[in-house]
Amino acid sequence: MKVEEALQILKEHGYKYTGKREEMIRICAEEKRYLSAKDIMERIRELYPTLSFDTVYRNISTFVRLGILEETELEGEGRFRLACSADGHHHHHVICTECGKTSSLPGCPMNVMSSVPDDFQVTGHKFEVYGMCKECVAHAN
Structure with a gap:
């Protein structure tokens, strides 16, 4: 999935565009690996130093629910990555x-x-x- 596709999915489900949401999606798009919420938080804090962990985690949960992010568990912690494709290709x-x-x-x-x-x-x-x-x-x- 591309960042633009993810933002379109948010728009189609009635979520407003925010720079913070786009940046979270971009962080996940840049990586070909699963990231913890803490990893995402540390990276986004460079641009948004006052952003709360609750806001980051709420957005991650929304992204997972909408199929923008995939979720797994490693070492007892949720990890997230940008969904591979928007076409639903099963793999x-x-x-x-x-x-x-x-x-x-x-x-x-x-x-x-x-x-x-x-x-x-x-x-x-x-x-x-x-x-x-x-x-x-x-x-x-």
């Missing part, structure tokens, strides 16, 4: 537990699952693989 990620970088996985494990009961309708699922990217492995050795 999954491998996630580095050290730096938070992500890469898309081809295919979907649901395609090979045959054990879902017939009387159960799947409405969504999440599949993530955790490990270390080659840069973090190199630094660890």
